[in-house]
Amino acid sequence: MRTTDDSPVGFSFPKLTYRVWKVWRRNFDVFLKTIRVNFLPSLLEPILYLVALGLGLGGFIPPIDGMSYIQFIAPSLVSISMMYGSFFECTYGSFVRMYFQKTFDAIIATPVSVEEVIAGELLWGATRATINSSTALVVVAAFGLVSTPFFIFVPLLAFLGGLMFASIAMCFTAIAPNIDFFNYPSFLFLTPMFLLSGTFFPLSALPPAVQTFALLFLPLTHLVSVARGLIIGVFTTSLYLSVAWIAVVTFVFFIISLNLMKKRLIK
Amino acid sequence: MNSSHLLIKARNLTKKFGNLTAVDHVDFEVFKNECVGFLGPNGAGKTTTVRMVYCFLPLTEGELSVANMNVSNQQRNIKKMIGVAPQEDNLDPDFTVLKNLLVYARYFDISKAEASARAKQLLSFFQLEEKQDVLITHLSTGMKRRLILARALINEPQLLLLDEPTAGLDPQNRHIVWDKIRSLKKRGVTIILTTHYMEEATALCDRTFIMDRGRIIENGPPAELIRKHVGEDVLEVNNNEKVIKLLTKEFSDADFEVFGERIHVFTKKPHGVFELFLKKFPRNNVSIRNANLEDVFLKLTGRRLRD
Numbered sequence: 001m002r003t004t005d006d007s008p009v010g011f012s013f014p015k016l017t018y019r020v021w022k023v024w025r026r027n028f029d030v031f032l033k034t035i036r037v038n039f040l041p042s043l044l045e046p047i048l049y050l051v052a053l054g055l056g057l058g059g060f061i062p063p064i065d066g067m068s069y070i071q072f073i074a075p076s077l078v079s080i081s082m083m084y085g086s087f088f089e090c091t092y093g094s095f096v097r098m099y100f101q102k103t104f105d106a107i108i109a110t111p112v113s114v115e116e117v118i119a120g121e122l123l124w125g126a127t128r129a130t131i132n133s134s135t136a137l138v139v140v141a142a143f144g145l146v147s148t149p150f151f152i153f154v155p156l157l158a159f160l161g162g163l164m165f166a167s168i169a170m171c172f173t174a175i176a177p178n179i180d181f182f183n184y185p186s187f188l189f190l191t192p193m194f195l196l197s198g199t200f201f202p203l204s205a206l207p208p209a210v211q212t213f214a215l216l217f218l219p220l221t222h223l224v225s226v227a228r229g230l231i232i233g234v235f236t237t238s239l240y241l242s243v244a245w246i247a248v249v250t251f252v253f254f255i256i257s258l259n260l261m262k263k264r265l266i267k
Numbered sequence: 268m269n270s271s272h273l274l275i276k277a278r279n280l281t282k283k284f285g286n287l288t289a290v291d292h293v294d295f296e297v298f299k300n301e302c303v304g305f306l307g308p309n310g311a312g313k314t315t316t317v318r319m320v321y322c323f324l325p326l327t328e329g330e331l332s333v334a335n336m337n338v339s340n341q342q343r344n345i346k347k348m349i350g351v352a353p354q355e356d357n358l359d360p361d362f363t364v365l366k367n368l369l370v371y372a373r374y375f376d377i378s379k380a381e382a383s384a385r386a387k388q389l390l391s392f393f394q395l396e397e398k399q400d401v402l403i404t405h406l407s408t409g410m411k412r413r414l415i416l417a418r419a420l421i422n423e424p425q426l427l428l429l430d431e432p433t434a435g436l437d438p439q440n441r442h443i444v445w446d447k448i449r450s451l452k453k454r455g456v457t458i459i460l461t462t463h464y465m466e467e468a469t470a471l472c473d474r475t476f477i478m479d480r481g482r483i484i485e486n487g488p489p490a491e492l493i494r495k496h497v498g499e500d501v502l503e504v505n506n507n508e509k510v511i512k513l514l515t516k517e518f519s520d521a522d523f524e525v526f527g528e529r530i531h532v533f534t535k536k537p538h539g540v541f542e543l544f545l546k547k548f549p550r551n552n553v554s555i556r557n558a559n560l561e562d563v564f565l566k567l568t569g570r571r572l573r574d
């Protein structure tokens with residue numbers, strides 16, 4: 001039998017080593033350099049939503065499952081920042097590094113393999129989700145909206161959920177002919193999710209068919225539901241079921257995205 | 268040279284992109300401490316060949332080994348011992364000059380202290396110290412090229428792959444780069460370079476491979492190829508029928524190449540025959556020059572554009 005450093009060209013289970021972290025570290029170094037521009041949006045956005053929707057609109061809305069409206073949307077905002085943080089990092093960000101900067105090509109000429117480059121990008125996407133949502137969580141806490149000690153698990157959830165969205169995003173990156181292509185997943189995937197995942201009104205307000213669809217196919221639904229449990233203490237779906245759903249989807253898309261990217265990069 | 272000096276061995280090396288055969292069943296060897304050049308028109312397959320050597324592209328057919336390791340299953344160990352200066356600029360625009368080297372060193376598991384020491388040395392070797400804190404986007408073409416070379420040396424490679432290392436450089440930069448390549452060769456580094464500058468190949472390469480349409484059509488030391496294909500001197504003269512008649516009579520064995528307004532006359536006869544000819548038939552607009560690798564190249568690959 002032959003031993004191979006890189007996995008075969010066809011569909012395969014990735015072979016990853018510690019070198020994944022060197023790719024992660026490259027992105028982290030760039031992030032540190034531009035931390036001020038990176039931080040501001042993730043700080044301002046939740047403040048705006050909490051003030052406009054929570055305090056403003058919320059005054060006209062009766063409590064939902066015992067939560068005030070601002071309480072109801074706080075975990076949603078934290079979850080949404082996980083989604084956007086990792087999705088944009090692994091679509092626009094990764095595409096720029098791959099296509100315009102040729103950063104991946106440069107790294108692949110070193111002992112780091114293609115798969116490790118992509119896995120490093122995905123872990124970085126998950127990290128961005130963690131950083132962004134932790135910032136949002138601080139804002140939520142400052143508004144006095146954290147009511148259980150389990151909130152300390154939010155960063156963990158963010159990393160997992162971030163890895164899920166990063167992996168899904170990377171699948172789009174693998175098939176993107178140009179950077180404008182990402183308008184499609186942004187409008188057709190993220191925006192509906194942003195609105196329909198039990199984020200700004202409870203899922204139960206939707207027709208049953210749409211509810212089922214959201215539970216089966218919209219990853220943000222599960223993220224919001226778990227976050228709501230960890231921050232407010234109210235669970236709308238089964239915690240274990242939602243975490244398992246996220247874990248399985250993450251695993252599947254992680255493997256698929258690595259293979260799709262390998263196919264794109266190895267000619 | 269014997270097999271213990273062998274560093275790269277390619278047999279039937281082939282690369283296809285869909286229907287296009289970019290590299291077509293080529294065989295070649297590179298020995299330790301050689302500097303070999305791959306020459307060829309645009310699209311000949313030079314970059315593709317080099318990319319297979321550093322495991323960037325998988326082979327479609329054939330075999331390729333580097334230091335006795337197979338490129339299909341020992342990518343990591345091969346990539347550890349190779350330095351690559353690619354044809355296109357892929358420096359990291361998110362970082363400064365120095366940071367580019369440090370981050371690249373990290374991919375090779377080089378410790379921080381060692382990386383700093385090497386980076387400092389390389390920046391001074393390539394006369395880039397003053398630019399160490401400058402972002403890549405603010406560098407000139409020559410500086411970028413030099414930095415790409417510096418980056419290729421960060422892992423102290425035994426084998427250096429330089430894909431058009433002097434493309435687009437001014438004469439000053441080109442001579443700096445040549446000088447560095449020579450001093451690396453003195454240190455024992457094996458070098459493969461591709462170039463469109465025949466003068467560069469003649470100046471630097473022990474052997475050259477001339478590629479065309481994915482095949483290696485000729486190989487050997489530049490001087491030998493020149494002697495074999497074009498002889499010693501070349502006579503260049505304005506194209507008109509009287510001259511041609513005269514020349515054919517005088518040099519029955521010669522090759523004539525007509526392009527546009529000028530005729531190039533190649534002969535295997537010894538050095539000095541053209542001078543005698545000019546004494547007998549003085550003419551205007553005639554020049555005699557040494558035959559060079561460009562004559563060989565054009566003779567073998569023709570004058571038509573390729574892509």
Ligand SMILES: Nc1ncnc2c1ncn2[C@@H]1O[C@H](COP(=O)(O)OP(=O)(O)OP(=O)(O)O)[C@@H](O)[C@H]1O
Nearest residue numbers: 267284287289307308309310311312313314315316
């Ligand atoms: N990734 C790719 N996909 C499809 N075709 C490719 C790819 N890379 C190279 N080719 C084709 O393979 C052929 C050889 O290309 P290659 O880049 O090796 O030539 P080259 O000798 O380096 O040319 P140049 O002097 O222009 O750099 C060309 O026809 C090129 O278009």
Ligand SMILES: [Mg+2]
Nearest residue numbers: 313314315354
């Ligand atoms: Mg090329």
